[in-house]
Amino acid sequence: MSRLRDIPLSVLDLAPVTTATDARASLRHTRELARHVERLGYRRFWLAEHHNMPGIASSSPAILIGHVADATTTLRVGSGGVMLPNHPPLVVAEQFGTLTALHPGRIDLGIGRAPGTDQRTARALRRTEGPLSVDDFPQQLAELIGYFEGTETLAAVPAEGNKPPVWLLGSSGYSAQVAGALGLPFAFAHHFSAENTIPALRLYRERFRPSDVLAEPYAMVCASVIIADTDEHAEWIAGPQALSFLRLRQNRPGPLATPQEAADYPYTEFDRLIVRERLSTQVVGGPETAREQLGQLLADTAADELMVTTMVADQEDRLRSYELLAELADLSRSSERVKTEVEV
Numbered sequence: 333m334s335r336l337r338d339i340p341l342s343v344l345d346l347a348p349v350t351t352a353t354d355a356r357a358s359l360r361h362t363r364e365l366a367r368h369v370e371r372l373g374y375r376r377f378w379l380a381e382h383h384n385m386p387g388i389a390s391s392s393p394a395i396l397i398g399h400v401a402d403a404t405t406t407l408r409v410g411s412g413g414v415m416l417p418n419h420p421p422l423v424v425a426e427q428f429g430t431l432t433a434l435h436p437g438r439i440d441l442g443i444g445r446a447p448g449t450d451q452r453t454a455r456a457l458r459r460t461e462g463p464l465s466v467d468d469f470p471q472q473l474a475e476l477i478g479y480f481e482g483t484e485t486l487a488a489v490p491a492e493g494n495k496p497p498v499w500l501l502g503s504s505g506y507s508a509q510v511a512g513a514l515g516l517p518f519a520f521a522h523h524f525s526a527e528n529t530i531p532a533l534r535l536y537r538e539r540f541r542p543s544d545v546l547a548e549p550y551a552m553v554c555a556s557v558i559i560a561d562t563d564e565h566a567e568w569i570a571g572p573q574a575l576s577f578l579r580l581r582q583n584r585p586g587p588l589a590t591p592q593e594a595a596d597y598p599y600t601e602f603d604r605l606i607v608r609e610r611l612s613t614q615v616v617g618g619p620e621t622a623r624e625q626l627g628q629l630l631a632d633t634a635a636d637e638l639m640v641t642t643m644v645a646d647q648e649d650r651l652r653s654y655e656l657l658a659e660l661a662d663l664s665r666s667s668e669r670v671k672t673e674v675e676v
Contacts, residue, residue, distance in 0.1 A: 335630040336623070336638070336661045340375040343654070344412045344523075344554050344641040346382065347389035347396070350572075350588040352645065355389040359396070361647045362389075366400045368651050370407040373663030377404070378412030378442060378639065384453040387576055387587045394427040401435040410440025412519070412554070412639070413501040416472050417445060418457045422488055425479035429491030439496040442519060443476070445469040445507060470510065473500075497545070497676050499552075504528050508536040515543025517676045522629075523556040523641055526613035533633055550676050554639040555629060556614040559622045559656040560649065570616045571595055573643040574607045581606060590645050623660050 347362045349355050366377045377400060379393040390396060393411040401409045414424055424441075432439045479488035480495035500511035500518050503525035511518035518536045522529045533551050540549040556573070560566035571594030578599075579585055589597070599607065615625040630638065642653045658664075 336626050339630070339635065340637045341373075341657065341661055341663060342376040342378065342408075342552070342637060342639040343369050343374055344378050344380060344639050345390065346380045346641065346643065348588045348643055348645075349387050349389050350645045351586075351590060351593060358389045359399075361650075362396065363400060363403045364647070365650065365654070366404050366407060366409070369654050369658075370404045372655060372658040374407065374654070374658070375637070376408035376410060376440060376639075378410045378440065380412050381415050381418075381444075383418075383457065384450060385585050387585060394424075394431065397431055397439065398434070401431065401438060406438075408438050408440055409435070410496070410499075411442045413442030413444040413499070415444045415446060416469065416476065418454065421472050421476035422479060422486060425476055425488040425491040428496055429480065429488060429494040432494040432496045433490045436494075440499060441496045442499040442501050443473065444501040446503070473510075499676075502532060505532050505535045508532040509539045512536045512539030512549065513541055515541050515546050517546060517550040517552065519552040519554060519639065522553045522633075523614070529553065529633060533635075546676070550636045551633070552637040552639050553629070553633050553635040554641060555626075556643070557622065557626070557640040557653065557657060558614065558616045558642055558644060559619060559653045559660075561618060561652075561656070563618045563621050566617045566621075568595075569644045569646065569649045570611065570614070572645045573614075574610050576643070577610045578603055578606055588643065588645050619656055619660055622657070626660070 345362050345365060347358045349358045369377060379396040380390045381393045382388040383391050393414060397409050397411060416424065428439060428441045475484065477498065478484040479491045482492040498516055500507045500516050501521065502508050502518065503521040508518055512535065520529055520532050536551060537549045558566050558570045560569060568591050571591050572589040575589050575594040575597055615622050617625065640657060642650050644650050644653065
C-alpha cells in the first residue's frame with residue numbers, strides 16, 4: 333500500500349481567473365470545487381492571499397472562507413494563508429474568531445510572514461510609506477494568539493474562546509524553525525519552493541518542541557498536481573500554469589491562459605528552460621505517472637498530509653484532476669483512515 337492511501341489529502345485554491353472567464357466566475361468555481369472535493373473525501377480546503385494579481389481572485393481569504401464554509405458541511409476550511417504582516421493582528425483575531433464561532437470545529441488559521449505581493453501593494457495594504465520588514469513577525473504572531481487566549485489587554489470579540497487551529501506556513505527555513513519551537517503544525521509551499529522543501533522539513537522536525545497543541549511534529553506539504561486521463565492531456569492543460577509562472581518572473585502577471593494560448597506563446601530558449609524547470613518540480617501526468625511521482629514526493633518528505641493545488645484553465649479539467657487523485661488515494665476509505673490525536 334502506498335503512503336498516498338495512508339495520509340489525508342487537502343486542497344489549496346487560488347480562485348484562478350482565466351482569459352475566458354472573470355473574477356465572478358472564478359469565485360463560483362471555487363465554491364463548486366469545494367463541494368466537489370468534500371464529496372470525494374478531502375480533509376480541508378484552504379484559500380490563498382494574493383494581491384494585485386490579475387489571474388488570482390483570492391485576495392480576501394476570510395471572506396472566501398466564510399463563503400466556502402457556508403456551502404459545505406464537513407470540510408475544514410482555512411487560510412493558506414493570511415499574510416500577517418499585511419494585517420493588524422487584532423483584525424485577524426476578530427475575523428477568525430467570528431468564523432470559528434459560526435463554524436465551530438471547521439476553521440483553520442494558516443499564517444504566513446511574506447506579504448504575498450509586490451512592495452508597492454504591500455505599502456498600500458499597510459498604509460505606510462516607511463520601510464517594510466517582517467522582522468517583527470514573532471511579536472505579531474504572539475499578539476494574535478494572545479487575543480484568542482485572552483492574554484492581551486484588548487478584547488478581540490469574539491476571538492477569545494473561539495481559537496481555530498493555528499498553522500505556520502513557509503517556503504524557507506525561518507517559519508519551519510518558528511513552528512517547531514512553538515510546537516505548531518507546519519505547512520510547506522513545495523509548489524513554488526521545491527528546492528527548500530527537504531531542508532525546511534528537517535529544520536522543523538529537529539527544532540520541534542511538544543506543546544499543548546501537538547505532542548509530535550505534523551508537517552503538511554503543498555504540491556502542484558495536475559492529473560488527467562492521459563499523460564498527453566495532463567501536459568497540455570499544464571501549459572497555462574507554467575506560462576503564468578514565467579510571466580510572474582518577468583513581472584507581467586495576467587489571467588491564466590488557455591492551453592492553446594500557452595502553446596502559441598512565443599517562448600525564447602531561456603523561457604523554455606524556465607518552463608521546463610518549473611514543470612520538473614510538479615506532478616503532471618496520467619494516473620500511473622502521478623502515482624509514481626507522488627509516491628516519490630511522499631517518500632522524500634515523509635509528509636503527514638498532502639495539500640494539492642491545481643491551476644488549470646478549464647473547470648472540468650480541474651474537477652477531474654481532483655477526482656483522479658481521490659481515486660489514486662482511495663479516499664472512499666476515508667472513514668477507515670488513521671486519525672490524528674489532535675485537531676489539525
